[in-house]
Amino acid sequence: MSTDSFHSGFVSIIGRPNVGKSTLLNRILGDKIVITSDKPQTTRNRIQGIHNLPGGQIVFIDTPGIHQARSRLNRYMVDTALTAVQGVDAILFLVEANVSPAAQEDLLLETLAKADAPVLLVINKIDLVEKGRLLELIAAYAKLYPFREIVPVSAGTGDGVERLVELVGGCLPEGPPYFPDDILTDVPERFVVAEIIREKVFRLTRDEVPYSTAVVVDTFKEREDGGLISIAATINVERDSQKGIIIGRRGEMLKKIGMQARQEIERLLDAKVFLELFVRVRKDWSESPKMLKEFGYE
Structure with a gap:
C-alpha cells in the first residue's frame, strides 16, 4: 500500500461453511466481533469489520457459508454470500488445506462467475498439512482460476495473516476512510x-x-x-x-x-x-x- 496517499475499500470473505471466515476476520481485527463455533452455518448475516493501516482502511465483509440451501433462512444466507462478490474492491475466497481442490472446483467457478474484483485464494488451516502437500495444493488451485494471489494462512494461529493483509491492501484504490479509526464494526x-x-x-x-x-x-x-x-x-x-x-x-x-x-x-x-x-x-x-x-x- 502506498504511503504517500490514502487507500480504502471493501473486501468480501466468502467460502463454504466452517472454513474459518469468521475466525480469520477476528484474527485480522485483533478482537472478536463475529461469533464462531465448530458447527457449520454459524454466521447468518453480512457483518463488516474495519481494519485500519498506516495510509489505508480495509472494510472486511464476513458472509455466511455457501451451501445447499433448503429452508427460507438458508436461502437468505446463501443469497447474502453470493451477492458479496459484486461491488467490492477485492474478494477473499477461503478453502481448507485438508480439502481436495477438485472438490472445490464447481463451487469456485459458480460463485466467482459474477465476480468483478480481483480474487485472492486463501488456503486456511495450513497447520493441518505438510509443506509438500501445501505446494501441491497451490499448484492445483492455480489451474482452476486466475487468482490475483494464492495465500496460505492459519487463522487459528495467525500464521500468514499479516502477509495476507498486506496483499489485500495492495488491491485497494485511492480514497478516504469510510469509518472513524476508533471502531471495529458498524453493527450496533x-x-x-x-x-x-x-x-x-x-x-x-x-x-x-x-x-x-x-x-x-x-x-x-x-x-x-x-x-x-x-x-x-x-x-x-x-x-x-x-x-x-x-x-x-x-x-x-x-x-x-x-x-x-x-x-x-x-x-x-x-x-x-x-x-x-x-x-x-x-x-x-x-x-x-x-x-x-x-x-x-x-
Whole structure:
C-alpha cells in the first residue's frame, strides 16, 4: 500500500461453511466481533469489520457459508454470500488445506462467475498439512482460476495473516476512510449481544437446536451512573421440545448459556451486565417471511 496517499475499500470473505471466515476476520481485527463455533452455518448475516493501516482502511465483509440451501433462512444466507462478490474492491475466497481442490472446483467457478474484483485464494488451516502437500495444493488451485494471489494462512494461529493483509491492501484504490479509526464494526451493540447469546446456544446444544434458534434483544438499558447495563433477550425456537432443551433440567442449560454470554458481553462492553433470558416458541419461524424479517434475516 502506498504511503504517500490514502487507500480504502471493501473486501468480501466468502467460502463454504466452517472454513474459518469468521475466525480469520477476528484474527485480522485483533478482537472478536463475529461469533464462531465448530458447527457449520454459524454466521447468518453480512457483518463488516474495519481494519485500519498506516495510509489505508480495509472494510472486511464476513458472509455466511455457501451451501445447499433448503429452508427460507438458508436461502437468505446463501443469497447474502453470493451477492458479496459484486461491488467490492477485492474478494477473499477461503478453502481448507485438508480439502481436495477438485472438490472445490464447481463451487469456485459458480460463485466467482459474477465476480468483478480481483480474487485472492486463501488456503486456511495450513497447520493441518505438510509443506509438500501445501505446494501441491497451490499448484492445483492455480489451474482452476486466475487468482490475483494464492495465500496460505492459519487463522487459528495467525500464521500468514499479516502477509495476507498486506496483499489485500495492495488491491485497494485511492480514497478516504469510510469509518472513524476508533471502531471495529458498524453493527450496533444490540446485534453483537444477540449474536453472543446465539453463539453460546451453538456451542452448548446439539443436533437441530442451534439451527432453530433466533435471538432478539428486547431491552438494553444503561444506568445513568454507568454502573450496570441491564439486558433482556429472548431465545426463539421452533418447537416445544427445543424450548425444553434450551431451558434444561431445572433451568440449568439456560443458566449456563446466560452465564457464558454475560461474561463475554461484559468483556465486550467493558461494564457490569445484568442479563435476563427468556425462551419462546415461534413455530417454523425459519420458513416465515414475516418472522425472518422480524429477526433481522430478510
